[in-house]
Amino acid sequence: MNKQRADATLAKPADPLVWLQTLQSDGVNLALPELLWYQRHTQLLDLRPTIAIQSKLAGTYLARSKGRGMEFDEVRHYQPGDDVRAIDWRVTARTGKVHTKLFREEKERPVFILTDLSASMQFGSALLLKSVQAAHLAAVISWHSKARGDKLAGLVFGQYSHRLLKPASRTRGVLHYLQALIDIQQQAKDAARDPQPLSLSTALAELRRLLRPGSLLYILSDFSQLDPESLRHLQLIAQHNEIHCCQLFDPLEQQLPNAAQGIALVHAAEQSVQVSLGDRQLQQRYQLQQQQLNQQLQLQLQQLGCKFVAFSSAEPLVSQLSRRYYGR
Numbered sequence: 001m002n003k004q005r006a007d008a009t010l011a012k013p014a015d016p017l018v019w020l021q022t023l024q025s026d027g028v029n030l031a032l033p034e035l036l037w038y039q040r041h042t043q044l045l046d047l048r049p050t051i052a053i054q055s056k057l058a059g060t061y062l063a064r065s066k067g068r069g070m071e072f073d074e075v076r077h078y079q080p081g082d083d084v085r086a087i088d089w090r091v092t093a094r095t096g097k098v099h100t101k102l103f104r105e106e107k108e109r110p111v112f113i114l115t116d117l118s119a120s121m122q123f124g125s126a127l128l129l130k131s132v133q134a135a136h137l138a139a140v141i142s143w144h145s146k147a148r149g150d151k152l153a154g155l156v157f158g159q160y161s162h163r164l165l166k167p168a169s170r171t172r173g174v175l176h177y178l179q180a181l182i183d184i185q186q187q188a189k190d191a192a193r194d195p196q197p198l199s200l201s202t203a204l205a206e207l208r209r210l211l212r213p214g215s216l217l218y219i220l221s222d223f224s225q226l227d228p229e230s231l232r233h234l235q236l237i238a239q240h241n242e243i244h245c246c247q248l249f250d251p252l253e254q255q256l257p258n259a260a261q262g263i264a265l266v267h268a269a270e271q272s273v274q275v276s277l278g279d280r281q282l283q284q285r286y287q288l289q290q291q292q293l294n295q296q297l298q299l300q301l302q303q304l305g306c307k308f309v310a311f312s313s314a315e316p317l318v319s320q321l322s323r324r325y326y327g328r
Contacts, residue, residue: 116221204233
């Protein structure tokens, strides 16, 4: 079997549990081999910018502003003030009118990833915890940014600590970020530590101090902590940067299983309520309520100019990315 056929087979595993074994993962803990595996699937993402690059540093992306640079753009009639060194003498000789060459300047665009591994992300009813799926997605983004020559930076936060990583290039930047994911996820299983939770709004405030105009920001979270302060930070960030909000969800958060039976004790604030899981009306109300909450979340983020996409923790990430970006 050649590499292309092997990748296609792994992208559509017949049994998700076999896929987990391929990654050497248990779906709860994180280890380096499962994150290194995603080097093979960087083609499942496209990080080309969709907004104008505003960075002042040289790089590999073409800015929309025209001038002298590395990449030829077009030829137009000479205008007073144009650099005479850019005159296209061939076109000038052929047309009898002076023409000048225009170029698009190459700009750098760092990639930032904000990964939420907080308490609400430590949940999964099938295959993976949401936090583990978020780490897998962060790995794909990290390896893809490395393949394109982008510098990688970001912030990983959980219920006990957080780690802020400054922009770094090549493999070193990726490995530093992957190790931060592993460390913060491991701390989530340490019951002996005192919780020191970092909220989503605080994490965004931390990251704002590191962001450069023209950056690409990926936010990987269930957005359960999204509040007015978080929205304010996102609005300010979106003015000069491209933001992709990736919601991680578990199927149990979307709807109750049809086959569910028995009584469940549900805790809300300071109250505890017994719920009959076999109640069909309750299942319908629950599903409708969750749909409305998800629609509201998506609308809020899109109104700020953020791109929104959702990923399930109950399906291999490569399958979801293949379906989303390649329709297969």
